[in-house]
Amino acid sequence: MRTTDETTPVPDVPDPALGEYTAMGAVALTDAERWPTLDADGLARVDAWRGRPDAPVWVHATGDRLDASDLAALEQVRVRPAGGPAEPAWVAELVARVHDTVPRWRRAAREGRSGPTTPLHDLPTTTRADLADAAAHVPLDVPLDRVLEGSSSGHTGAALNVPLHPVSVAADLVLLQHLVTAAGADWQPDPDRLGLVNLVDQRASFTYVSAMTAFGRPSDAPVPVMARVNLDPSVWRAAGDRERFLSAADPQVISSSTLPLLRLLDLTRDGLDLHPVAVVNGATDLPPAVRDAAAAAWGCPVIDLYGLRETGPVAASADGDGHVVVPRRVWVEILDDAGRAVPDGERGEVVVTVDENPYLPLLRYRTGDTAALVRDHRGTVLVGLQGRAPVRFLAADGSWHSSIDATQLLQAYGLAGWELVQAADGTVRLTALPLVGVTVDPAAAGDAIARWLDRPVRVEVVTDPSALGPGKPRRFRSDAQEDS
Numbered sequence: 001m002r003t004t005d006e007t008t009p010v011p012d013v014p015d016p017a018l019g020e021y022t023a024m025g026a027v028a029l030t031d032a033e034r035w036p037t038l039d040a041d042g043l044a045r046v047d048a049w050r051g052r053p054d055a056p057v058w059v060h061a062t063g064d065r066l067d068a069s070d071l072a073a074l075e076q077v078r079v080r081p082a083g084g085p086a087e088p089a090w091v092a093e094l095v096a097r098v099h100d101t102v103p104r105w106r107r108a109a110r111e112g113r114s115g116p117t118t119p120l121h122d123l124p125t126t127t128r129a130d131l132a133d134a135a136a137h138v139p140l141d142v143p144l145d146r147v148l149e150g151s152s153s154g155h156t157g158a159a160l161n162v163p164l165h166p167v168s169v170a171a172d173l174v175l176l177q178h179l180v181t182a183a184g185a186d187w188q189p190d191p192d193r194l195g196l197v198n199l200v201d202q203r204a205s206f207t208y209v210s211a212m213t214a215f216g217r218p219s220d221a222p223v224p225v226m227a228r229v230n231l232d233p234s235v236w237r238a239a240g241d242r243e244r245f246l247s248a249a250d251p252q253v254i255s256s257s258t259l260p261l262l263r264l265l266d267l268t269r270d271g272l273d274l275h276p277v278a279v280v281n282g283a284t285d286l287p288p289a290v291r292d293a294a295a296a297a298w299g300c301p302v303i304d305l306y307g308l309r310e311t312g313p314v315a316a317s318a319d320g321d322g323h324v325v326v327p328r329r330v331w332v333e334i335l336d337d338a339g340r341a342v343p344d345g346e347r348g349e350v351v352v353t354v355d356e357n358p359y360l361p362l363l364r365y366r367t368g369d370t371a372a373l374v375r376d377h378r379g380t381v382l383v384g385l386q387g388r389a390p391v392r393f394l395a396a397d398g399s400w401h402s403s404i405d406a407t408q409l410l411q412a413y414g415l416a417g418w419e420l421v422q423a424a425d426g427t428v429r430l431t432a433l434p435l436v437g438v439t440v441d442p443a444a445a446g447d448a449i450a451r452w453l454d455r456p457v458r459v460e461v462v463t464d465p466s467a468l469g470p471g472k473p474r475r476f477r478s479d480a481q482e483d484s
Contacts, residue, residue, distance in 0.1 A: 034063020163359035170214035183301035195224025197251035394480035396454035413445035
């Protein structure tokens with residue numbers, strides 16, 4: 001495996017505190033330990049992608065850690081039926097189990113606050129702050145010798161380290177394969193292409209090559225190879241390597257978030273020729289303008305997958321018409337600020353009960369995101385999903401307006417990205433990112449916001465997605481006070 005040599009410039013991490021992103025600074029396992037079931041041919045193909053002359057400087061080496069019993073367990077995940085409108089039986093079973101095995105709920109049972117037969121709707125909610133004490137939520141009866149550590153960036157609070165199990169991580173791939181197939185795409189192993197590329201665009205990030213041993217395929221088909229790739233120019237060895245590597249990889253499925261997708265669309269307009277069978281957006285809201293641009297550029301389904309690191313995937317949208325709760329052990333409620341259930345069709349906070357990760361079963365976890373819930377022929381659907389709680393903006397007449405309305409306005413004017421900020425004195429600034437190649441008038445979007453709030457709006461137009469900030473941009477902020 002090639003990592004670096006004396007002639008290869010190694011990108012510096014942007015700050016000494018980010019030492020964990022030093023290239024290959026924390027390699028501890030062998031390839032046989034990373035992929036216990038991968039044959040020699042699969043290992044050779046992983047190593048070939050690692051060692052390409054045009055590959056980036058890989059930061060990490062990782063594998064799925066799945067053994068034969070894990071692969072057998074994942075076969076049961078593949079056939080899991082979608083849930084219906086009634087609370088499924090596994091919810092009551094989970095309530096009983098955690099009161100017997102999870103320290104937080106065992107304590108609640110001892111103190112008489114709840115017990116194994118308490119209905120879910122009578123239990124208190126769980127917040128991100130609760131998970132700061134991760135040990136209180138890990139069952140006492142699960143072996144800890146297979147814990148993987150995941151991180152959650154903390155856009156609604158402090159960052160968390162989340163204990164994960166190899167099977168629950170691999171189950172995300174099983175779900176992704178299901179969603180891509182359900183959207184009408186043909187995702188079959190192709191030994192000449194990367195099966196999946198997860199794209200980021202930031203100064204420092206974990207990047208690696210891995211094998212997807214959990215991918216459903218005929219027994220004689222090769223195990224697909226995937227990579228996590230950073231589009232930032234600083235992590236590539238030479239000019240043009242990024243484009244050469246991506247062209248050679250021609251990933252079958254591109255998994256990313258909005259701003260890296262915009263960067264990839266720019267590269268496509270500059271001549272990068274890719275042929276994905278599907279594009280999957282996660283981690284951030286997907287504006288319709290970006291979804292439509294990706295669908296037009298690559299002629300494939302674009303799936304918007306909603307979830308959190310703590311909960312795993314929750315719901316997905318393949319057409320922009322609501323997010324359908326995924327066919328897993330996921331139960332969704334919509335609650336008001338006081339924790340009361342709201343009627344179907346009314347907006348509230350998305351609260352999730354999930355039994356997918358044996359190290360972190362969650363009861364009534366408050367996501368901080370909002371939506372309305374409806375039930376139709378597709379199942380349970382989240383309508384008007386807004387990542388993060390709405391922000392309120394103060395209009396000139398003293399009334400408060402929700403950022404949900406602003407989202408609808410700015411999407412209607414075709415913006416690919418934006419940041420809307422109201423200062424303490426009530427003044428408003430809109431940073432607008434138009435989609436390249438699409439006729440959009442950012443000034444008209446600013447005028448719409450001005451009419452909405454009856455206030456002047458200063459419009460700043462940017463053309464580079466990175467101008468909106470790294471990672472998950474905060475689209476809305478208001479420091480306005482009642483007397484502004």
